[in-house]
Amino acid sequence: MGIAERKEREKTERRQAILAAAQQLFNEQGFEKVSMRNIAEAIEYSPATIYLYFKDKNELLFALQNQAFGQLAQAFESVFSIQHPAERLRAVGHKYLEFAFEHPELFELMFIMTGPMEAVEARGEAAPWASGRAAFDRVVQVMQQGMDAGVFRCPNSESAALMVWSQVHGLAALFLRKRLMIFPDDRRHALMDEAMNLFTQVLKHGL
Amino acid sequence: MGIAERKEREKTERRQAILAAAQQLFNEQGFEKVSMRNIAEAIEYSPATIYLYFKDKNELLFALQNQAFGQLAQAFESVFSIQHPAERLRAVGHKYLEFAFEHPELFELMFIMTGPMEAVEARGEAAPWASGRAAFDRVVQVMQQGMDAGVFRCPNSESAALMVWSQVHGLAALFLRKRLMIFPDDRRHALMDEAMNLFTQVLKHGL
DNA sequence: CCAAGATATGAACACCGTTCACTATATTTG
DNA sequence: CAAATATAGTGAACGGTGTTCATATCTTGG
Numbered sequence: 152m153g154i155a156e157r158k159e160r161e162k163t164e165r166r167q168a169i170l171a172a173a174q175q176l177f178n179e180q181g182f183e184k185v186s187m188r189n190i191a192e193a194i195e196y197s198p199a200t201i202y203l204y205f206k207d208k209n210e211l212l213f214a215l216q217n218q219a220f221g222q223l224a225q226a227f228e229s230v231f232s233i234q235h236p237a238e239r240l241r242a243v244g245h246k247y248l249e250f251a252f253e254h255p256e257l258f259e260l261m262f263i264m265t266g267p268m269e270a271v272e273a274r275g276e277a278a279p280w281a282s283g284r285a286a287f288d289r290v291v292q293v294m295q296q297g298m299d300a301g302v303f304r305c306p307n308s309e310s311a312a313l314m315v316w317s318q319v320h321g322l323a324a325l326f327l328r329k330r331l332m333i334f335p336d337d338r339r340h341a342l343m344d345e346a347m348n349l350f351t352q353v354l355k356h357g358l
Numbered sequence: 359m360g361i362a363e364r365k366e367r368e369k370t371e372r373r374q375a376i377l378a379a380a381q382q383l384f385n386e387q388g389f390e391k392v393s394m395r396n397i398a399e400a401i402e403y404s405p406a407t408i409y410l411y412f413k414d415k416n417e418l419l420f421a422l423q424n425q426a427f428g429q430l431a432q433a434f435e436s437v438f439s440i441q442h443p444a445e446r447l448r449a450v451g452h453k454y455l456e457f458a459f460e461h462p463e464l465f466e467l468m469f470i471m472t473g474p475m476e477a478v479e480a481r482g483e484a485a486p487w488a489s490g491r492a493a494f495d496r497v498v499q500v501m502q503q504g505m506d507a508g509v510f511r512c513p514n515s516e517s518a519a520l521m522v523w524s525q526v527h528g529l530a531a532l533f534l535r536k537r538l539m540i541f542p543d544d545r546r547h548a549l550m551d552e553a554m555n556l557f558t559q560v561l562k563h564g565l
Numbered sequence: 566c567c568a569a570g571a572t573a574t575g576a577a578c579a580c581c582g583t584t585c586a587c588t589a590t591a592t593t594t595g
Numbered sequence: 596c597a598a599a600t601a602t603a604g605t606g607a608a609c610g611g612t613g614t615t616c617a618t619a620t621c622t623t624g625g
Contacts, residue, residue, distance in 0.1 A: 158602090187582060197605045199584080208582065263470065268536040284540040303565045310552035311565070314525070317553060321528025322520075329475040333491040345517035346524060357564040358510050358518070394613060404574045406615080415613065 166204045168194055170214055177215070177256040182264065212260065213270035219257040220282035226250050227289040236297035241351050243293055244319045248347070251323035258327060262320065290316055318350055373411045375401055377421055384422070384463045389471065419467065420477035426464040427489035433457050434496040443504035448558050450500055451526045455554070458530035465534060469527065497523055525557055 172193040176185045187208055191198040205211040226249075230242040251258045260267060261283070271280045278284075290312040297303035298311075305311040322343060325331055331339050379400040383392045394415055398405040412418040433456075437449040458465045467474065468490070478487045485491075497519040504510035505518075512518040529550060532538055538546050 186580080188580085198582085199606080200604055202583075203603070262532070262537055263535060265535065268539065271539060272536070280539055283537065287540055297565075305556055305565060307552060310549050310556055313529075313549055313553040314556050314560075317528030317532060318521070318525050319528070320532060321524030321526070324531050325469070325524060325527060328470060328472065329479070330469055330490065332475065332478060332487055333494055342517050342520055345514060346520040349512055349517055349521050353521075353560055354565040358512060358561040393611085395611085405613085406575080407573055409614075410572070 162204075169201055169204055169211070170218070173211060173215055174218070177260070178254075182256050182259045207270075209266045209270035209273070212264065212266040216260045216267040217282040219254075219261050220286045222254075222257065223247075223250055223261065224286045224289055227286070230293070236293070236300050236302040237351075237355065240293050240297060240303075240315065240354070243290055244315065244347065244351075247316075247319045248323055251327065255327050258323065263324065263328075287312065287316065319347075322346060369411075376408055376411055376418070377425070380418060380422055381425070384467070385461075389463050389466045414477075416473045416477035416480070419471065419473040423467045423471075423474040424489040426461075426468050427493045429461075429464065430454075430457055430468065431493045431496055434493070437500070443500070443507050443509040444558075444562065447500055447504060447522065447561070450497055451522065451554065451558075454523075454526045455530055458534065462534055465530065470531065470535075494519065494523065526554075529553060 169190060173185060173190045176189055176193060180189075187198045187201055190211075191201055201211070205214070226246050227243060230239050230246060233239040233242050268280075291308050294303060294305070294308040294311040294315070298305065298308055303311065326339075326343065331343070334342055376397060380392060380397050383396055383400060387396075394405045394408055397418075398408055408418070412421070433453050434450060437446050437453060440446040440449050475487075498515050501510060501512070501515040501518045501522070505512065505515055510518065533546075533550065538550070541549055
C-alpha cells in the first residue's frame with residue numbers, strides 16, 4: 152500500500168510545516184503574536200485547516216514545547232565532558248541561563264506559558280510530560296555524579312536538582328518578566344552575575 | 359470649595375470600587391477571567407467607563423499589583439521579630455512561598471503577568487516600580503542584618519538578596535505554572551520541602 | 566434658566582480561538 | 596469508465612477580548 156504510506160508521510164509533513172511556521176513566528180514576532188490566524192497566514196492555509204492537524208492551540212503549543220525541551224537537553228549535553236562535578240554543575244546553570252537569554256520565546260514556552268501544560272493535563276497520561284522530565288533528569292544526573300564522587304553531600308539527587316533548577320529558573324524568570332527593573336540598567340547584569348557567583352560559592356562553603 | 363473636594367473624593371471612591379471589583383474577580387475567578395467587560399459588569403457600569411479612571415488595562419493591573427506588593431511587604435513584617443539572622447532569613451523564604459500558595463492570583467500579578475510591567479515601562483519614571491522595590495528591600499535588609507551580625511559572609515547584601523529571592527521565586531513559579539508535574543502527585547510537596555530545607559542547609563555549611 | 570463641563574454609554578473596530586456546513590478533489594468500488 | 600465514497604480544505608459565523616469615539620445625560624456655576 153504505497154499510497155497510504157505517501158498519505159501518511161504528507162500528513163506529517165504538513166504537520167511539521169505548521170510547527171515550523173509557528174516556531175518561526177515565535178522567534179521573529181514573539182509569543183504574543185503567535186495566533187492560529189497568523190500561523191495559517193504564514194503557511195497560506197485557512198485557520199480551520201490547522202485543526203485537522205492539531206486538536207487545539209494548546210496541543211500545537213505542546214508539540215512546540217517538546218521540541219524546545221529537546222533543544223535544551225541538547226544544550227546540556229556538552230557539560231558532561233567537564234571533569235570536576237562542581238564545575239560541571241556550574242556549567243549546567245550557565246547553559247540554562249544562556250538558553251533563556253538567547254531563546255526567550257522558547258523559555259516562555261517551556262516554563263511560563265500555561266497553554267502547553269493544559270494540553271498535558273487534558274491528555275492525562277500515566278507518565279505525562281516526558282520531554283520536561285528528560286531535561287530535568289540531566290540535572291539529576293549531574294547531582295548524582297557529584298554525590299557518587301563524594302563532592303556533594305546531600306540526601307537526595309532529585310531534591311538537590313530541584314534546588315539548583317529553581318535557583319537558575321528564578322533568576323531567568325524574574326529577568327525575562329522584567330521584574331529586575333527594580334535595579335538600574337547598568338547594574339542589572341552585574342547583579343545577576345554576582346547572585347550566580349554567590350550561589351556557586353555558597354554551594355562550596357556556605358554563606 | 360467643598361464641592362470640588364467632594365467630586366475629588368467621589369472620583370477616587372469610584373476608582374477604588376473598580377479596583378475592588380477587579381481584585382474580587384481575581385481571587386474568585388482567576389486572572390484569566392479578569393476582563394474589562396467582567397469588571398464593568400461587576401460594578402454595573404459600561405466597559406467604556408473604566409477608561410475614565412484608568413488609561414488602559416495595564417494601568418489597572420499596575421494599580422492592583424501595587425496593592426499586592428503592599429500585602430506581601432506586610433506579610434514580611436512579622437519576621438523582624440525573629441532574633442537569629444539565619445532563622446529570620448528562613449522565615450522570609452517561608453513567608454514568600456506561603457504567600458504564593460495562598461494567593462496564587464496575586465503572585466501572578468506581582469511576578470508573572472506582563473501587563474503591569476508594560477504600564478511601568480510606559481510611565482518611564484526615574485525611579486520606576488517603587489512597590490516592587492520596597493518589597494525586595496525587606497529581603498536586602500534581612501541580608502544586611504545577617505552580615506552586620508557576622509553570620510552571613512557575602513560581599514553584597516543586594517546580590518545575596520537576589521540569590522535568595524530567585525531561589526524561592528523559582529520554586530513557587532515552577533509549581534504555580536504546573537512545571538512540577540514531572541513529579542508524582544504524592545511526592546511533589548515533599549520534594550519542594552526537601553529542596554527548601556537543603557537550601558537553608560547549604561547556606562549554613564555548603565553542599 | 567441657560568451654557569458649560571463632567572460623566573456615562575452604545576456601537577463599532579480589529580483582533581482572538583473555535584466550530585461547522587459546505588465544496589472540491591482524490592481514491593476506491595461496482 | 597462511471598458512480599460512490601473518503602479526504603482535504605475553507606468561508607462564515609459565534610462568542611470572546613481591549614479599546615475608541617460620537618452621542619447623550621446629568622450637574623453646576625454664572
